[in-house]
Amino acid sequence: MIQLRNIRKVYQTGFNRLEVLKGIDLDIQAGEFASIMGSSGSGKSTLLNIIGILDEYDKGDYHLDGTLIKELSQTAAAQYRNRFIGFVFQSFNLLPFKTALDNVALPLYYQKIERQKRQKMALEYLDMVGLADWAEHLPTQLSGGQQQRVAIARALITQPKVILADEPTGALDTKTSYEVMQLFKKVNQEGITVIIVTHEKDISDMTRRIIRLRDGMIEPESESGQIPATPSSAS
Amino acid sequence: MPDRDTLQEILATIRKHKLRTGLTALGVFWGIFMLIFVLGMGKGLENGVFRDFGSRAKNVMYVWTERTTQPYQGFQPGRAPQLQLEDIIAIKQHIPEVQYIAPRLSLQNIPASYQEISDKYEIRGELQDMIRIEALRLHEGRYINKLDIRDSRKVAVLGKRTAEVLFGNKECIGRYIRISGMEFRVVGIFGPLQIKPWTESDLEAIVIPLTTMYRAFGTGERVDYFVCSAAPKVLVSTIEPKVKSLLKERHRIAPDDPRGIGGFNLEQEYQGLANLFGGIKAFLWFVGIGTLLAGIVGVSNIMLITVKERTKEIGIRKALGATPRSIINMILAESVIITGFSGYLGLISGTLVIGMINFGMMANNVELDNFYNPQVNFSVGLSAILLLIVAGMAAGLIPALQAARVEPVIALRDE
Numbered sequence: 051m052i053q054l055r056n057i058r059k060v061y062q063t064g065f066n067r068l069e070v071l072k073g074i075d076l077d078i079q080a081g082e083f084a085s086i087m088g089s090s091g092s093g094k095s096t097l098l099n100i101i102g103i104l105d106e107y108d109k110g111d112y113h114l115d116g117t118l119i120k121e122l123s124q125t126a127a128a129q130y131r132n133r134f135i136g137f138v139f140q141s142f143n144l145l146p147f148k149t150a151l152d153n154v155a156l157p158l159y160y161q162k163i164e165r166q167k168r169q170k171m172a173l174e175y176l177d178m179v180g181l182a183d184w185a186e187h188l189p190t191q192l193s194g195g196q197q198q199r200v201a202i203a204r205a206l207i208t209q210p211k212v213i214l215a216d217e218p219t220g221a222l223d224t225k226t227s228y229e230v231m232q233l234f235k236k237v238n239q240e241g242i243t244v245i246i247v248t249h250e251k252d253i254s255d256m257t258r259r260i261i262r263l264r265d266g267m268i269e270p271e272s273e274s275g276q277i278p279a280t281p282s283s284a285s
Numbered sequence: 286m287p288d289r290d291t292l293q294e295i296l297a298t299i300r301k302h303k304l305r306t307g308l309t310a311l312g313v314f315w316g317i318f319m320l321i322f323v324l325g326m327g328k329g330l331e332n333g334v335f336r337d338f339g340s341r342a343k344n345v346m347y348v349w350t351e352r353t354t355q356p357y358q359g360f361q362p363g364r365a366p367q368l369q370l371e372d373i374i375a376i377k378q379h380i381p382e383v384q385y386i387a388p389r390l391s392l393q394n395i396p397a398s399y400q401e402i403s404d405k406y407e408i409r410g411e412l413q414d415m416i417r418i419e420a421l422r423l424h425e426g427r428y429i430n431k432l433d434i435r436d437s438r439k440v441a442v443l444g445k446r447t448a449e450v451l452f453g454n455k456e457c458i459g460r461y462i463r464i465s466g467m468e469f470r471v472v473g474i475f476g477p478l479q480i481k482p483w484t485e486s487d488l489e490a491i492v493i494p495l496t497t498m499y500r501a502f503g504t505g506e507r508v509d510y511f512v513c514s515a516a517p518k519v520l521v522s523t524i525e526p527k528v529k530s531l532l533k534e535r536h537r538i539a540p541d542d543p544r545g546i547g548g549f550n551l552e553q554e555y556q557g558l559a560n561l562f563g564g565i566k567a568f569l570w571f572v573g574i575g576t577l578l579a580g581i582v583g584v585s586n587i588m589l590i591t592v593k594e595r596t597k598e599i600g601i602r603k604a605l606g607a608t609p610r611s612i613i614n615m616i617l618a619e620s621v622i623i624t625g626f627s628g629y630l631g632l633i634s635g636t637l638v639i640g641m642i643n644f645g646m647m648a649n650n651v652e653l654d655n656f657y658n659p660q661v662n663f664s665v666g667l668s669a670i671l672l673l674i675v676a677g678m679a680a681g682l683i684p685a686l687q688a689a690r691v692e693p694v695i696a697l698r699d700e
Contacts (some may be wrong), residue, residue, distance in 0.1 A: 069528045095697070104604060104694045124689075126609045131693070132606020143696055146303045160606040165290055204605070216697050 051211060052078040052101060053241050057110035059096055061146050070096045071107070075086040077261075080211070083238040085246045085254035088263030095216070097263065102135055102214045103127050105218040108216035115211050132160050136205030142197040144189040144204075150176060154204045161208065167213065179233060195226035199243055206242075212231040213237060215246045219253055231256045295619045295654040302591070309587040310627030312580035313676075317669060318630040321575030321635025321661055322595025327569045329642075331562045336479070336657050343474055347530060349510035350536070357539035366545060368508040370495065373412075374534060380527050382519045387415035388511035390498060392666045397464045397491060397527035399451040406447055407490045408464060410498030416475065418512050421487060425471030426458045429494050437496040441469040446488040468499055469493060471676040521552045543583075552679035577672070579598025581624065581680045588620055588684035592691075599647040599688050600695030616688045623676060636661045 059071040067230075070093045078084055080127060088094040103119055112119045114134055120132065133232035137143075144153045155172035163171075171183060176182050179199040181192075187196055200219060205213055215234065231270035232255060238244045239248050262269040299306050350366045373388050390410040399405050415421065416428045424445055433440050441462060448457050448471075462466045473624040475492070477484035499506055513528065529546045532538075538545035592599070599612055639659050645651070647660075 065572050099694055099697065100603070104697065125610065128603060128608040131604060137604050137696070139697060143597075143604075144603065145598055147297055156602070157605045159290060159294075159609060160602075160608070165293075208606070217671075221451075249423075 051080040051082070051115055052076065052245075053113040054101075056110045057097075057100060057107050057112060059093075059100065059105075059107050070266050071100075073110070074266075074268055076261065076268060078243060080243055081238070081241050082259060083244050083257045083258040084261060085248055086261045086263060087247075087249060087251075087254050089249065092263040093266040094247055094263045097249060098214060098216055098245075101132050101212075101245065102137060106202040117204070123192065123212040128160075129162075132157060133210045136208060136213045138198070138201050138205050138213060138218045140217035140220040142194070142201045142221070144197055144200060144218060148188055149186050149188060150181060150192065152201045153189065153200055154207055157204060157208045160282065176200070178206070179203045193226075194222050195229060197264070198222060198226075198228045198230050199233060202230070202237070206237065212243045212245060217248055218246060219248065219250065228256075238257070254268070286452050291615065291618055292622075294615060295622055298595075298619065301624070304349070305587060305591075306623060307583050310623055312578070312583035313624045313673075314580075314627040314631040314634075315633030316577030316580035317482060318475075318635045318638075320570075320669060322638060323569045323573050324566070324665055325603045325635065325639035325659045325661045326642075327562075327565055328661070329639075329656050330565070332659070333655040333657040334558060334562075335654060342499055343551060344515045344519070345512060345551045346521050346525050346528075347512050347551075348532070351390075351544045351547045353538050353542055353545040355539040355542040355545075357542070358537050360537060365611060366538060368510060368511065368532075370499075370506040372532060372535060373508060373511060376513070376528055376531060378533060380524060382516050382524045382567055383528070384416050384514045384516040385411055385414040386511055386513040387418050388495065388508040389415065390495060390504060390509050391597075392489075392498075392502060392504070392509060392540070395465055397447075397462055399457075399462045402451050404447075404450060406444075407486060408498070408502075409490050409492045410495035410504075410525065410680070411492050420478040420484070422473055422478050424474040424476055426471070427477065428473055429492060433494040434496050437499070437500050438471045438494060438546065439467060439497055440472045440494065442473040442475050442492040443471055444488045444490045445474055446494075447491055448474045464491065464493070465502070466472045475532050490517075492611070503601065515552075522550055526552055577628075577676065581676045583676070584620060584624055584680040585683060588616060588681055589620075589687065592616065592684045593690045595688075598693055599691040600693050600698075603691065603693035604696040612691070613685040613689050617678060617681040617687035619634060620684070621677035624677035624680060625673050628676070632673075636666065659671045 054074050054076040057071050057074040058069070059268060061068045061070055074097060086094050086097065096105065100107050103114075103122070106121070116128070117130070119130065129252060144150075145156070148156070151169060151172050154175055155168040156169060158168040173182060173185060176185055179202055181199055181203070184192060184196060184200075189200070192200065202213075213234070218234070219230055233247065234244050235256070244257075246253065248254050259271070261271065334640050336620075348368075350368055352363050353360070354362050356362050356427045369387070370388070373386055374654075376383060376386055380623060389409070392408045394405045397408075411429060412434060413431055416423065426442070427596050429440065430443055431439070441464065443451070443457065443462075451457070451462060452460070452606055457471045458473065460471050462470075462471060475487070477487040480488070495508075499502060507650060515524050525548055529548060532546045533542070536545070599607075602612065639661050643659050
């Protein structure tokens with residue numbers, strides 16, 4: 051599903067040349083449930099941006115579902131993002147003036163799907179994350195966990211190949227964090243590739259594969275991730 | 286044209302920022318309102334001034350004689366030529382572009398009476414066409430006609446006030462009045478189209494056939510001055526030199542004498558005024574558009590701030606798959622809707638205010654010298670609307686491009 055070959059990324063700020071990614075080779079298969087770990091400055095955000103087609107890379111090749119993602123126009127990048135990738139953010143990033151339903155429906159708007167169908171689908175996905183009764187609520191009327199579930203529904207509605215979650219539990223307490231992870235697990239079981247960026251070990255331990263990043267390089271993987279995502283504190 | 290969804294998106298954001306949008310809209314509203322108001326009032330001024338021309342043919346000139354300034358064919362300068370009825374006939378014969386020609390010979394302070402009421406009046410000898418050229422109207426009966434002239438009939442057309450003085454409220458058509466002791470039958474009452482200081486004399490005049498005047502008052506076949514109009518599609522300024530040179534030839538005035546034959550050309554006057562108002566109108570457009578421009582810069586400014594504030598939102602939209610184009614469209618449509626809506630309100634209220642002024646003036650019979658019937662015509666309204674759409678686009682352009690440049694990575698950044 052995701053194939054990175056010798057990806058390099060350099061940030062040039064004045065006279066400083068900061069090499070953030072120093073040749074990343076990574077394969078993530080369809081249906082994987084992986085986490086990317088690393089301390090701040092390890093380059094994990096940059097890697098996530100590249101995988102999410104939010105940022106360009108300098109060298110190497112990135113194939114997403116067999117398509118080479120390189121030097122795309124902004125429009126093409128937007129279309130790939132819309133069709134291939136569902137984003138889940140640390141701070142949820144729901145549009146505050148739109149209801150939960152409208153937020154979930156937004157990606158379909160950019161697919162030019164007509165409103166009625168959009169609303170119907172959005173309601174289905176809200177129902178899937180258990181928030182159908184909250185459809186007409188504004189994000190500010192929802193708890194953090196509920197907001198993140200709305201965001202997950204929004205990420206899923208385009209039926210993407212990959213869900214990219216950037217610290218999805220960073221703003222949540224432990225209990226809600228585990229609930230959200232349960233949801234990701236459920237999503238993964240339906241066959242969608244899920245990649246979670248986190249620096250919390252208990253979160254990454256719930257995924258089946260842990261990719262560790264240090265100083266712009268991937269550390270050799272120890273096949274740790276056969277631990278099932280059933281932490282004791284989650285009921 | 287944005288579809289219903291885009292519209293809903295925009296309305297949602299506008300509703301979110303009511304005050305800010307309202308204030309922005311006010312600038313455009315005021316701009317268009319001023320444009321419409323100022324143009325409407327300008328039109329009122331124009332109508333007021335041109336009303337003085339009335340329905341009187343604008344293609345008209347007045348000709349009279351003056352003292353000559355140059356010697357010619359043995360004549361000394363300083364001679365005063367006298368227009369004759371023959372001149373009028375000659376002009377009619379030789380210059381076919383002349384449509385109507387109306388000479389006038391006036392005698393002042395002629396006593397006229399009906400029964401025991403008597404006063405002194407200006408008696409005018411005329412041919413039949415004066416009423417077609419000058420800003421006169423017939424109140425009752427008829428004006429002088431060809432038969433009156435051919436037969437030198439003793440008929441008279443009274444100025445409105447003369448009729449009131451002599452007859453009071455009594456019917457006067459068909460009655461006989463005495464002018465200098467001679468009996469004249471009253472056939473009509475006339476007056477000026479508009480009562481102005483310079484049209485007072487029309488109210489108090491008595492008009493009789495020119496030929497009757499020659500016989501009854503022994504004036505000889507002279508003429509004081511004449512008015513003539515050009516045929517349709519002929520400019521009076523083109524026949525003026527012809528008329529003048531014909532008269533100069535007939536009266537032996539040097540062809541290059543600037544005096545001798547005097548003339549006044551309403552067309553030139555009219556053209557001058559038309560040009561003046563063209564200039565005024567251009568100036569008003571300039572001022573109006575300037576005001577509007579200030580409003581538009583305001584919109585543009587606010588949109589820029591909006592875009593800055595919504596950077597995060599735009600980033601999220603982009604991460605979710607919004608193309609740069611859709612972002613540009615969103616901002617442009619928002620700008621066009623704000624300017625369009627508020628401008629339309631300005632257009633409506635400007636037109637309404639102008640209409641109310643017009644209605645108020647009509648209803649209360651307000652007569653101002655140089656102001657009449659202010660109006661906003663359809664083409665002004667239409668161009669204002671077009672202007673608004675263009676203005677909305679222009680106002681949104683820079684902010685929209687700014688928005689399109691927002692990096693989607695912003696969505697991932699935590700503040």
